[in-house]
Amino acid sequence: MAFRFVHTADVHLDSPLRSLALRNPELGELIGNATRRAFVNIVDLCLSEQVNALLLAGDLYDGDQTSMKTARFLSEQIRRLDQAGVRVFMIRGNHDALSKITRKLTYPETVKVYGGRPEAISLELGDRATPVVIHGLSFAQAQCPESLVGKYKPRVEGAVNIGLLHTSLAGTRGHDPYAPCNVADLEATEFDYWALGHIHKRSISTGRCTIVMPGMPQGRDINESGPKSVSLVTIADDRTVHVEERFTSIAQFERVVIDLDGVADWRHMVTTVAGTLGAAREAANSEHLGVGTRIVPSDTLRSNGA
Numbered sequence: 401m402a403f404r405f406v407h408t409a410d411v412h413l414d415s416p417l418r419s420l421a422l423r424n425p426e427l428g429e430l431i432g433n434a435t436r437r438a439f440v441n442i443v444d445l446c447l448s449e450q451v452n453a454l455l456l457a458g459d460l461y462d463g464d465q466t467s468m469k470t471a472r473f474l475s476e477q478i479r480r481l482d483q484a485g486v487r488v489f490m491i492r493g494n495h496d497a498l499s500k501i502t503r504k505l506t507y508p509e510t511v512k513v514y515g516g517r518p519e520a521i522s523l524e525l526g527d528r529a530t531p532v533v534i535h536g537l538s539f540a541q542a543q544c545p546e547s548l549v550g551k552y553k554p555r556v557e558g559a560v561n562i563g564l565l566h567t568s569l570a571g572t573r574g575h576d577p578y579a580p581c582n583v584a585d586l587e588a589t590e591f592d593y594w595a596l597g598h599i600h601k602r603s604i605s606t607g608r609c610t611i612v613m614p615g616m617p618q619g620r621d622i623n624e625s626g627p628k629s630v631s632l633v634t635i636a637d638d639r640t641v642h643v644e645e646r647f648t649s650i651a652q653f654e655r656v657v658i659d660l661d662g663v664a665d666w667r668h669m670v671t672t673v674a675g676t677l678g679a680a681r682e683a684a685n686s687e688h689l690g691v692g693t694r695i696v697p698s699d700t701l702r703s704n705g706a
């Protein structure tokens with residue numbers, strides 16, 4: 401029997417809005433609710449795909465700004481998973497390391513929140529299935545300058561081994577260094593799958609282990625552009641790993657260049673603008689699209705005195 405799970409990270413539930421453009425009340429509300437709606441999409445995906453587990457690799461919350469309302473929302477969603485028999489495994493990241501909510505919230509028994517000591521949890525999946533072991537460790541502080549990989553328990557022979565880790569890997573611009581490590585360190589563990597979090601952009605490495613940084617499931621402004629997604633993962637009894645990307649973002653942000661070069665009159669300009677934005681809308685994988693535009697001006701329009 402295959403083991404199937406959804407892997408996400410950096411949900412940043414109820415993250416405050418950073419973009420001035422989002423001061424527009426309607427837009428602000430849409431984007432303000434988007435992290436929650438994306439999380440509902442993730443839970444819906446777990447239920448419709450009837451997965452065994454949801455793996456959350458850190459930064460579920462944005463930090464201390466989040467209120468008990470966030471906790472109430474999360475409890476409702478966790479209850480949906482619990483009722484469907486979907487287990488939840490989560491570690492803390494740098495943004496939710498100190499979250500008071502994480503400490504106060506009481507989860508059902510189907511939810512595992514890893515603490516400051518490494519743990520390896522074995523799952524019962526029926527007699528004939530290959531056993532599954534899920535390794536995790538949360539660092540208690542918002543800063544973690546050293547690698548955590550060496551602290552994890554060794555892989556369990558004959559089992560599918562999955563590790564949850566919040567890490568900046570070898571370093572990425574715009575992301576604070578946190579439990580840095582490199583792909584070789586992760587591969588040396590010989591785990592089957594490393595479920596990473598922290599970097600908001602998706603990347604996959606398929607060498608001796610499958611190492612997945614899923615990116616965030618919902619961007620928050622133009623600097624987190626592109627469609628956002630989670631991983632739907634199937635690990636067969638022979639331990640082959642199959643990763644599918646599933647889009648979860650409600651709204652996505654894109655930088656769009658409107659090229660008016662060669663546009664000679666206003667009518668042509670209007671159709672060019674509409675055509676460019678329409679094509680961007682068409683290409684988007686989310687229900688809503690927020691664009692930052694850059695306009696390449698038309699020399700002809702200018703010389704016409706327009």
Ligand SMILES: [Mn+2]
Pocket residue numbers: 458459493494495566578597598599
């Ligand atoms: Mn993080």
